Amino acid sequence: MLPTWYTNYKKFIDNSIKLFLDEYLNPAIIPAKAGIYKKKDYDKLIDPQIKSEDDNIYSEWQIICFSKPLNDFKEIIYYATNSWKRVRAILALEVYLNLTNQKLEDIKQDNDIVKVCVALEFIHAYSLLHDDLPCMDNDEYRRGQLTVWKKYGETNAVLCGDLLNTLSFEILSTIKDNEKSKKIINLISRATSIYGMIWWQIEDIYFEHNINELDLSLIESLHNKKTWKLIEASVLAWMILAKDYGIPASVWIYKKDYDNLIDPRIKYEDDKIGISQEWQMYLNLSSFWQNIWLAFQVKDDILDVEWTFEETGKSVWWEKKWFVHFIWLEKSKDYLEKLSIEALKNISDLKSEKLDFLVEYIKNRNS
């Protein structure tokens, strides 16, 4: 039984995504003058379900928004971004609220944290869409539902993934403060390009054909690459956004010793800041995310092995259950226990019952 606050957090994330898409895909503002066309020229593009007040002219914007192919595609976007657990967004939101001494009720829809949450969920959805493709993992089911390519075809799955990838940067570019917007885009793009998510995918494919070269430390490293880089970027993003609440963003940006975290192409002059309290908090939060995420993956693999399709809603591809494959079930459970204890230690300073609950929840969940 999940506590009320958890359900409320999830509802908030789900609702934020729905509100964003509703507005984005059905914009209220339609420019009057730009790109006016005779209706007849574009009749075939307009969804016949939609009646226009003025039958004589259509703006280009209307033609796009009400076009039949686009209307059909909207369904795919909603499907592709719906029904995830949102664990990552919930964790992120709680860390942000904890750091800034706010409650969920304080967060309005136009808060930049909402934009970051939505963008991260879109990147997550895009990675799953492409990951499930026949030429990648060839998965037909995810959480009991048909995968996007299986339901809507490969073409639409590729396109919708591409869209969600690009759209996440479009959203991040609407963060109010220019400097914060640019920094967060830089962090998240790097976490999802070759030294992050894409690198993991490349290794993943390599080891599918060279599974005998794998060992436990490599698997850990691979799991880290896949999502941890993105999560690390998220932690930094929360800290950047939380700057106005007294946490200096400078702690992460001037530290040459950690320049694998920052873009080597951006040069900084100041290297004077030491390991401040805030930096220590970042390190703790980073370790927390790493541990909690690894725990999440290990639990996923255990569930896949222990449960059948009907119970977890996922198709099991045994070869990919690397953790279980390598260290077997009992060892996996010990490892999960160890990771959970570490994660709890990492966040002990925050004294958040909600975060403590989430660690236990991830460890004990049945689906």
Added chain:
Amino acid sequence: MLPTWYTNYKKFIDNSIKLFLDEYLNPAIIPAKAGIYKKKDYDKLIDPQIKSEDDNIYSEWQIICFSKPLNDFKEIIYYATNSWKRVRAILALEVYLNLTNQKLEDIKQDNDIVKVCVALEFIHAYSLLHDDLPCMDNDEYRRGQLTVWKKYGETNAVLCGDLLNTLSFEILSTIKDNEKSKKIINLISRATSIYGMIWWQIEDIYFEHNINELDLSLIESLHNKKTWKLIEASVLAWMILAKDYGIPASVWIYKKDYDNLIDPRIKYEDDKIGISQEWQMYLNLSSFWQNIWLAFQVKDDILDVEWTFEETGKSVWWEKKWFVHFIWLEKSKDYLEKLSIEALKNISDLKSEKLDFLVEYIKNRNS
């Protein structure tokens, strides 16, 4: 026979892309402390071709940069971003140089205009990679060379496209000025997401299965969506970058009449600015790009029909040659002539022999 300046421009773009990738994929800066591992734990990931000076420890950064799977993947990235005509980047560069009264020799590698050029070429390459996939256009050849999926497999083509999409935003996030960086990312992401490039792809797929619904004005609209939105964003990007040279970026951002160009989610208070000289210049340049790009597409279709594979290096899919399909060869040539004349008119104020040459070149090229 192409003039020397053209060859120099192309060399400059090619070289910029090569320099960027060389540095990006083989970074000189390797953090000393972060993520140190025993070499033996990661031996299998390191490319055996590469000898390390210190056989005992490897940083995480080294492991990524020298990993065998990544080394193999580098070849794909170079292949996917190589050998294009670069016409779009050359045009863009010349417009920027003309507006700012500079010469090619004045442009250094760390100039923001170079970043925008590289990012746009990467987006172009990403769109081609995914467009050529079996589940999309199923093209096996492009300019006489095997397409990426045909040469390196579908998985790698999907991944490399994803990488280039993300990477373009990573590059744009290193533009020095925060405001310019954010604005350009906003423009280019919107031009490539659902109200731009992706929308075109959606319509494209729709009309492949409903070709009888097509007519000439629709084809024009479709061609516009595919690349013109991106090119329009590019024009605005050049103007933003050229701001320091006396062209106010504000002309494009406060004009409510043109708010299909700006993000409706960003609210602006000022609507006082009229059609200034700069705005007129933007309008002219936009029309120029639209005309020149449509001319480029029409010429492509004519070439595909007139020439055989050996001469153009492309496989011909007759059904897709919409212009020629609909208005036939002679009409296509008239249309091309009309577009070229319009394009020349649009740029008459700039008095650039180079731009005039490019218009003629696009019209008369044989490949």
